[in-house]
Every structure is written in structure tokens, then in C-alpha cells.
Amino acid sequence: MSSSRAAWCSAGRPRGAQHKEYREYNAVKAHFRRAMRRCGEQFMTELEHKLEYDSVHDSVSFWRTVNLRKRGSGADIGGGINFDGNMYRSREEITEQWTKYFKDLYTPSSYPDFDSHWEYVVGQEVEQT
Template identity: 95%
Template sequence: MSSSRAAWCSAGRPRGAQHKEYREYKAVKAHFRRAMRRCGEQFMTELDHKLEYDSVHDSVSFWWTVNLRKRGSGADIGGGINFDGNMYRSREKITEQWAKYFKDLYTPSSSPDFDSHWEYVVRQEVKEQT
């Protein structure tokens, strides 16, 4: 796949089916994705068979495999993001919450650690940019 991508890049990364390099790169990329999908499906099938077998014949191995799979990374891709105990899933709401977070972060506070000189420097930079 890397050689077809390199050929496509060296041709100037043309777009459209009329370009040979583009067609070849997309075909190789699709073949690679199909192969990866097949490997993933095969792995999951083998894991299912192993769990089925181990659940009857080897409970230690069964629970070891289950617990290993259960731990995972803990990441919930696409699950949203939590701000102040509220879960936000839409792009607009997440963007609003990040804006609110940074606004609060850079708003002067009564904290003894607040650096008013740094606030002044940043305000001057912003004025110069606008």
C-alpha cells in the first residue's frame, strides 16, 4: 500500500477516477481495508470459539480472557465528553463547553495566584492582532 501511496503522492496527489495513480491507490487502499476487516472478524470469531471452549473446559483461562477484554482502554469513542458532570455529545455543545472552559480559565479571578501582568500582556497581543 505504501508504494502505491508514494506513487500517488509523487504524481501530485491527483483526484478523480481519470487519474491512473489515484485509481490504483484507492483500489489498493480498499483491498487493505477489506483485508483488515477480515482479520478483525477472524480474530473475533477465534476469540468467541476460545471463550466457548474455555467456559466449559478451562474456567481460569475463560475468566482471564474475559477480564482482559473487559478492562480495555476505558475510552468510549464517540461517547461524548463530560463537563461539570454533564455529558455532551453534539459537536456544537462540546464546542460551546470548551469555549466556556477557556473563557473561565482566562477570566480574572480573586485567586492569589492570578497573574495580572500576564493578563495585560495577552490583552495587548490580542489588540495588536485585531
């Protein structure tokens, strides 16, 4: 895949089906994505069979596998989160930006369908907690 990408880049990154490098690079990318999808599906099928077998024959292995699979999404937020075009990386900055987002979301608006009664109800709930 890297050689077809290099060829596409050296050709000036042309776009459109009339360019040979573009067609080849897209074909290689599509093949790679299909292969990755097949591998993922195969892994999940094997895991499903393993869990099915272990649930009957080896409860220790079953629960070990289940507990390892349920531990979070594994998403890496180390790269940061983008708010309004600015990248925030620390937990404090990200929390502060989410706070601003939700404050803005529930701030009275000039829209005609703004529900001030609902704002009052939510405000009362927040004060009680």
C-alpha cells in the same frame, strides 16, 4: 500500499477516476481495509470459540480472557482532545474544557424553547450533591 501512495504523491495527488495513480491507490487502500476487516472478524470468531470452549473446560482461562477484554477501551487520549480549534493534552485542561462545555450547555439561552424551569430543577439537584 506505500509504493502506490508514493506514486500517487509524486504525481501531485490527483483526484478523480480519470487518473491512474488515484485509481490504483484507492484500490490498494480498499484491499487493505478489507484485509484488516477480515482479520478483525477472524480474531473475534476465534476469541468467541475460545471463550465458548473455555467456559466449559477451563474456567481460569475463561475468566482471564474475559477480564483482559473488559479493561477499558484502550483509547489513547495522549494525543489530546480538540475544543474550539485548540488542542488540550493534560487531564486538568481536558477536564476544564469539559466543564466549560457543560456550563455553556446549561447556561440560560435566548432561544424561545429554553426551559428555565428545567434549569432550576437541575440547579437544585447539583446543589444537593
